[in-house]
Amino acid sequence: MSTPSERRPTPEGTTVHEAVEDYLRYKIKADGSETTMRSPLESFADHCKDERGVGCVGELADQDIRSYSEHLYDRVMIDENLAASTANAYFAYVRAFLSWCVREQHLEQNPANTNTAMDPLPEDDGKRKTQYWSEDDRQQLEAYATKRVDMALEGTIRTDPKAALRDRAIVVMLGGTGARGAELFADPKDDKRPGLRWSDVDFEQRLIEVYGKSREYEEAPFPDSVHNVLERWYDYLEPPTDEWPVFPTGHYGSKEDALIKKLGEERVNAALKGGGDEGKTAVLDRLHREHEVPPPSISKEGVRRLLKRLTKEANIDPDGDYDYLTLHGARRALGRDLYANGMSEKAQEALRHKSIETTHEAYTDLQMKDVSNSIDEVRD
Template identity: 40%
Template sequence: MERQPEGANPGGSTLEDAIRARLKRVDSGNYARNSKFVLTDFAEFVRDRGVHELESVTETDCRRYAQDLADRVDADELAASSANTYYDIVRAWLAWCVRDARIPENPAEKLRATEELPEDQGDSDRQYWSADVRDRLLAHMDKVVDEANDAGDRLAQLEVHRDRALVYMLAYSGARGAEIVRDPDDDDRNGICWSDVDVDAGVVDVLGKTRERQEVSILEPARTRLERYKRLLDPPESWPVFMTFHPPNLYSHVREAADGCVDTELRADGPMAVMRDRGTDPRAISVQSTRNLMQKHCETADVDIDGEYLKPHGGRRGLGHELYGEQAELAQEMLRHQDIGTTHESYREVRAADRKQQAEDVLFGDEK
């Protein structure tokens, strides 16, 4: 009779059994610590999916974990390189479990499981707005608003005030785009409403990446633009902050929401007035619409980063980059990272540059 491997359970290994057995055979201290952290993370993830036994881990579980890692990269909680390292540690553990006769095959090796991993392109996939390009874009947004104020087209005026408030929010709040505008792929993300915003205090309540309500600070440049936009719009508290002003969308939305014919009212008063009279809430602009307006304004302002328009998430990264250089803990608070280690990981290039400067000061300070 074949002897069972140490720590194995003839009736099936629990995840914890298999992790402990693997860690006992890992020599390197750093690798052992990293493996324990990552494998515990993976075990918690699949347990939430109802998986407790090693042999119950499937290709689909591994694919979902890869997708979760990709989501964390998008949320700036992990670098793409770290996400791939996490998955490699899980894959290596499961390969060891195959060699140790605990499972017949490695579900993490399947192409279907691995194809959702984020591509590691170094820092090229982590655009952040530098202070220079940010300031140029914001100056352009102020100019566009001034021009619209002089033109007298009410709807166009509201639209550019909205665009400016949104761009300033992306630059000076640390909010993710999907936290403040509508995400068509998520029924719970319909855009922040005015009732979520305390304009005087400069605070907005959002549904965070963790799906918990979180308070986001709106720094003064963004708060003042948001205040001016609100004063011009004079919205009901239930209206989305970044609502659509596209006329066809407004008209179709009013007609869909009305119980009866509203064409006469629409012709006489327009969709904005009809929505107010009928208590109809407009729709927020979408994540894709936000990308489109960013691309449009960047082209008009002749602003780019390595030939690309300023992407919405780059504002959050740029703010964190500036704050991290002065105070890491403040960057952590503004970006709402749960752990300071996430902040360090997100801005590791800042730490490397600081170390370079400090080392050069020590070694060559007198020669400069």
């Protein structure tokens, strides 16, 4: 433990980020704990600043910690990219950090030690809710999405052909690229995730550039099946600029807000009033194109609702913990198919895991199944 003379004096108004740095520097020793705790604590500090507007650590209250607990809950239950056990471990790191802040007189009491702060945490039952798209379910979903396009183009269903073509491209892209939902679709809480743009798509090299989990741009491949569907969608959409989203939203209010921000409310309202027989949605779409104002991308939540609807309409009853085909289930399935066929390194590359150990950990169940089969072969 550091002596008082080694510690820098506690300044008035220390930010959460500064307190985290002090905690990691003076309290946590280099036994691996700092590496383990740094990312979750920095993420907590980012949340306090960006989502709660907390200026210094002394301002933290139980509602701020509750907001962080709700964020962890969303990552487990909605984004499906965190285990409940990991979420609870992250909260424990934060609680320990805030206890240190009390001892350092940054805080009078620990705001994480309240039921209000802890209530939203996901229950850790020792199991991570997971899903893999089965091959049959993926093919059934893609077949239904294709049939829906045909019916929309024929006019036999009340679905806009543009929406049907976009939705099929979404389904095929999810099933064939291993990209995360946050890399393809807009995240309203993250300005750096506005959704995939056509400028991010390289048809010749058959790759897309995405803003990865590492918060750096990464290249993700896509196979012929994705290439063909995406190219047909591009030809139908005819985006006026490369900055057009690959998957534009169909939400009226979001498109209107984007136009107002660029053209001004008076101009947009005048166009809507003077549209005559042209529908209001058509007026907005025309304005976006005429003025080359890209509409917003569909959001992750919008795609989640779409998948729920398509799963039901296609009469798919998925295995696992969810009653619909989830965003992350497509990514897991692609990795599983590669991993199960002895291509663990290809699975790592497709999923863009930083290390092969991460890939092995993700598919522990397949490893155990392989071990079981090997035992059967030896003992037969």
